[in-house]
Amino acid sequence: MTPHAPSYYAATAHSLAEQPPLAGDVSADVVVIGGGFTGLSAALHAAEAGFSVVLVEANRIGWGASGRNGGQMIPGMRWSALELEEQFGTDQARQLVSLANEAGARVRERIARHSIRCALRQGHFHAACRPAHLYDMRRELDWLERNLSYDGGRIIQAADVGEYVASPIYHGGLYDRNGGHLHPLNYALGLAQAALDAGVRIFEATPAQDLDHGGPVRVTTPRGQVTGRFGVLACDAFMGSIDKRLGRMTMPVANYNVATAPLLSDQAAALIPSGAAVSDSKFVLNYYRLSSDNRLIFGGGEKYTPTPPRDIQAFVRPYLEQVFPQLKNVSIDYTWGGLVGVTLNRLPDFGRRGDCFYAHGWSGHGVLLTTLAGELIADAMRGHAERFDLLASLPKRPFPGGPLLRHPLYVLGMLWFALKDRL
Numbered sequence: 001m002t003p004h005a006p007s008y009y010a011a012t013a014h015s016l017a018e019q020p021p022l023a024g025d026v027s028a029d030v031v032v033i034g035g036g037f038t039g040l041s042a043a044l045h046a047a048e049a050g051f052s053v054v055l056v057e058a059n060r061i062g063w064g065a066s067g068r069n070g071g072q073m074i075p076g077m078r079w080s081a082l083e084l085e086e087q088f089g090t091d092q093a094r095q096l097v098s099l100a101n102e103a104g105a106r107v108r109e110r111i112a113r114h115s116i117r118c119a120l121r122q123g124h125f126h127a128a129c130r131p132a133h134l135y136d137m138r139r140e141l142d143w144l145e146r147n148l149s150y151d152g153g154r155i156i157q158a159a160d161v162g163e164y165v166a167s168p169i170y171h172g173g174l175y176d177r178n179g180g181h182l183h184p185l186n187y188a189l190g191l192a193q194a195a196l197d198a199g200v201r202i203f204e205a206t207p208a209q210d211l212d213h214g215g216p217v218r219v220t221t222p223r224g225q226v227t228g229r230f231g232v233l234a235c236d237a238f239m240g241s242i243d244k245r246l247g248r249m250t251m252p253v254a255n256y257n258v259a260t261a262p263l264l265s266d267q268a269a270a271l272i273p274s275g276a277a278v279s280d281s282k283f284v285l286n287y288y289r290l291s292s293d294n295r296l297i298f299g300g301g302e303k304y305t306p307t308p309p310r311d312i313q314a315f316v317r318p319y320l321e322q323v324f325p326q327l328k329n330v331s332i333d334y335t336w337g338g339l340v341g342v343t344l345n346r347l348p349d350f351g352r353r354g355d356c357f358y359a360h361g362w363s364g365h366g367v368l369l370t371t372l373a374g375e376l377i378a379d380a381m382r383g384h385a386e387r388f389d390l391l392a393s394l395p396k397r398p399f400p401g402g403p404l405l406r407h408p409l410y411v412l413g414m415l416w417f418a419l420k421d422r423l
Contacts, residue, residue, distance in 0.1 A: 001205040002059040004067055007336035008259035008297065009185035014117060016061060016189045019196075022203040022224045028054040030381065031219050031228035033208045033242060035059075036066030037184075037366065038359055039234030040191040041110075041374025046230075047198035049382055054226050055200055056219065058207035058238075062188030065236060068338035069367060070257060070287045070299045072277040073107065073180040074124055076100050078346035078363045080136070081143045087395075094147055096394075099387055101148070103368035104178050106375060111182075114197075116190030119292040123276030124179025127161070127170040133281040134158075134172040141174060152178040164274040167323050173281075181277035181289045184367060191371075208242050213354035230381050231356035234374070237339035239360050248398035249349045250341035250361040254308060257299040258316045259291065261331035268294035271324065285364075286319055296320070296327070308337050340364065344399055348373070350392040357381070357388075 001018060004010040030046045032039045035057030043055045057063070077084075077100050085093035111120055128134035137155060144150035156164060158172045196202060203221075210220040217231035233243060240247020263271065272278065272290050279287035286300035300319035309315040312335035321328050343349055343361035348369060350359045357380060359373040373391075380388040 008334040019202040019204040021205040027227040028052040031226045032232040034234030035061040037370035041371045044195040045375045045378035053200040056206040061192045067185035103372040114194040118186040119183040125276045127173040127280040137174040233358035236341040236360045252339040256337040259334040260296045
């Protein structure tokens with residue numbers, strides 16, 4: 001069984017008994033492919049609704065992005081409310097933003113209901129890298145308050161940034177107490193335990209090799225087959241390994257994180273006085289937060305080729321020290337990377353093929369939206385598909401070209417946006 005990649009999260013993960021590989025043929029009402037946030041949420045919600053559920057995971061629960069990400073609970077979607085309004089009109093934008101904003105409450109409710117120990121903390125600060133970005137944030141918050149009576153956000157002027165994060169490079173920002181951060185692998189393991197308690201049968205080290213979308217859904221694995229009335233595809237960056245057409249809808253993109261040695265309590269409190277998760281307004285953004293043991297967990301940098309850097313610490317450190325010059329030469333204890341699924345337009349891709357539902361392409365907003373997605377999929381199986389269909393109606397375009405052309409085109413696009421960040 002492939003272990004979790006070495007990381008701060010793997011080193012501080014709670015225990016979850018290894019689940020056996022599938023051996024033989026089994027059947028259930030629902031078969032879920034993927035043991036990350038989306039698949040676990042769908043499996044748990046479906047089991048609570050009375051469905052029998054089997055979940056197969058190619059490696060360990062939380063092995064992919066769900067166990068390696070920055071842990072940032074960022075409200076909303078990658079598109080702002082103003083961008084959604086411009087594209088879809090005010091009424092549909094209200095519906096989409098309202099639905100996306102439910103995601104945070106869904107995650108917090110799951111954590112509370114199942115007593116998941118995942119170092120949950122409140123608050124997200126979106127740091128403005130330019131004065132124009134702060135202006136856009138003010139317009140965004142005005143829209144939310146005017147159209148949704150949104151409560152919890154406030155604009156922070158440049159002079160007051162130090163009350164939220166001790167960095168000299170920002171021009172203000174938007175603080176949202178509805179955001180937050182958590183230990184993502186422990187959240188995934190907690191969802192898995194809740195699913196097991198609800199009767200879900202989980203099989204680890206069980207890759208899906210073939211999928212038949214027809215009725216019934218059939219998933220073939222190395223040592224057995226699962227048959228279900230419904231299927232759920234929850235593979236995100238690895239979707240192409242089971243469904244090549246859906247694989248074209250996202251580009252697997254590598255991101256890299258470091259965790260420093262524990263900081264002194266006073267030093268940590270001075271670094272991010274708000275205790276919030278922080279991400280900046282660059283297209284190729286930096287994102288960071290404090291862990292429960294006062295480490296700075298920092299993600300940043302630009303890497304557009306599938307080959308990881310030879311030295312992740314040396315790769316990420318310049319970005320960390322640009323944000324926090326006071327941490328020059330700080331000791332770094334952990335480094336790790338992983339793949340996330342990014343869509344061409346940065347909106348998630350929801351849909352259905354026959355009796356098989358899918359949701360992927362979180363584009364950096366997966367910590368919150370995935371839990372919501374899993375619950376909406378289970379609701380759709382029960383005949384309540386209106387809100388799933390709303391997200392499935394979002395525009396979608398595959399990346400152009402086959403596997404050999406898709407990546408070079410993506411790299412050119414990202415280099416353009418990285419250049420815009422610097423101009």
